[in-house]
Amino acid sequence: MGSTEVGRRDILKRSAAAGALALPAIGALSSCATGGGDGDNTVEKGKKTDDNPLGVNKTAALSVVIFNGGYGDQYAVDAHKVYERSYGKVKHEKTQKIRTRMQPLMVKGNPPDVINNSGAENMDVASLIEKEQVADLAPLLDAPSLFDPQKKVRDTLIPGTIEKGRFGGSEVYQLNYSFTVYGTWYSKTALERLDVEYPKTWDEMLAVCAKAKKQGIAGWTYAGKHPYYFAFTLYPFIAKIGGADVMKAIDNLEPNAWKHDAVRKAFEAYYELYAKGYVLKGTPGIDHIQSQTQWTKGNALFIPNGSWVENEARKTTPKDFQMTVAPPSSLDKSDAMPFETVFAEASEPFMVPAQAKNVEGGMEWLRVMMSKECAQNFTQLVSALTCVQGAADGLDLTPGLTSAGEVLSAAGENVITPRIHDWYLELHKDQIGGTIASMMAGDMKPDEAVKRCQDFADRTAKDSSVKKYKHT
Template identity: 45%
Template structure:
């Protein structure tokens, strides 16, 4: 019987061949080689402040996800109007990393990338490998359609911060995202419930909701990191923005600060008192959000993409609304209205692009009032361009985000350790949240597990460390 023999030969043969293969040649083609790139550059003038070469082709790759690709095509049409001689190549893919990694290794990346989705390339690593163009120049040129203002002056406060690495801006985060606790305004109106502004009120409301036969909470058990957001938010509001700063900067014991302890203790109550929908630990984000839309749970933690993501299954008149996390008490450093708002949806210009100035110029078009209004109209998401949403009509969820941002004002906060060190949130904090919210670990064990993850990153030299202040 030869099946067995063939198997054995294959295995042995492979081993032998592998050990004999010529070395340098093979790494050469797998890891790429270094070649200089001629980058297109034209003459700078008032109409062309970035010095784009007018006829240089522009290679654009867009993530075809929640926002689709139509908005990007509209931006490219604007670019074509400014540079009629330029040829714009538009590609839209779902798997950004798989599509583009080989091009980065070859030293032949596109000029403009929407590096997003679950297969996005690790931003921290791209920066560490010096693969991205510093976008500072873009910020300091005049806005496309707001006379007398630089691009920087047209943006919301804090909009560029999430793209900064050691003082340089490598990522343009274009969409403005709000993270909070979501509920159905209609449901609350029907039942006569009111969203609790303090933790005690929240727990009292949970008790009421549970008594009515409904589960107060559900969460994405398969991606439990969604629940790390309200915990950290609670801590930041209690103890101030330093909490988030310390976490981002990998300060020793940042996860076990007084604020984090208070927050974890508070949130443990919804676990202990069984205020979480049965089976939640086994649901993924879509499944849990659908349970929530079906009215099986009252609250869910998510970002402002929720409305778009759930559009197909949200009942008529559901009226989804975002709210800040409840305050722990009167001693909180930030007011109740403070909410986590951040620029999200990353766009980059590779350092080795053939037409980096064209890539930045396309960003300048996106950041124009016209480009931003068009984006918000098409994809129902805010942008970082101040005032671009004025005069547009909103869906209920988006309207609540606009209100929340306005109410939050300067008290808005954010953290970006997940941009610096993707693994820490996606792998390590995620696992710790899973144990905590399914009731298998105590608040102290939960924070210790998060801290252990942060410590592992901190002492691992293969992660380039970033600091912000």
């Protein structure tokens, strides 16, 4: 991997100290991005019928932009074919630069009809909603489901999916298509070779990492360039230690929420991984793909990630790897929540821009995506569950996806769904993420990291330009 020290610490310090990686100025963004049209009138609406409940213009073109990340885009290409059986031709675009390519079009009022607003460059949907640039998906949710025509679309979704698309009101502005289980991912084969089991307490975690280090294997790696990945294990770890209300207080920007003892204990525990040399050398300077590759090569035992990782790391994963996910290790027996507590949620957000030329077509395309045909195709292609209840029943699931289902089942009601990453994207991704990155690189101690996180949260709470949300 080579040395990644040059410039790394300066970058991490700047992200933590400045608190934000500024969005590129609109004038500096790519001017070659293409949208749904020329910003003129929307397409003429079609007639509503039993077969066309949303009133889609059957000859109008549709424009769909997909984030080309862990899930790729083949599932969307396949959905286009289903859509085109009844409606117009779909123009398809894939990119990893969602914000760079799409934000100028949103500003100009010339966006595509569907945007998969995901990835490291996702747009701040809360800000777009505040500017009335995102369509309310109520017509879609109230339409008959293609999965079960006797039900409305909303009645076929896994609990929590609709709530995840709400931002302070009854309207639903985004559909999170995948249902993701986050946690500590590992190779069952690698643990068997070490003759250890997955550690259920932090003392056990440190013992496993110590044993691995003696054999030249790092305990952990992570996406150093995208440190918000740590939230996938840190947020549920904090909730386990102090209870679900601690995370709710953090989401609500309550005073001193980050100074809760549970946060301090969680930060101190993770800092031990750095202090004891259990993190793969060079990790702070690598991205998610590089960290996953080091992990699948057997250079590290554990990685914080979501259930898309099985598909994203498929090409480098050995056949005997036995990819598995587990909840974060508990701290100790004093924890407020059980070991089985996990972070899981409807994820991979899709939205229909309010100024799209073919809003009805965009919603119909999403209705097609939630058909049994497309939902099962997604699961089989990318090894991930969808938000559609029962869609995976009867399918032969991969090892990682099987373990994700088992973790979710074992958690029962002990599932936490933080909203900070939806409500306050900059705070979560750049400011909190940057602070954790600096701590895990050894540039600051846990106490300073706690204070820094609270300072950033307070700054957001006092910023009158940022709309505030609260758990009800």
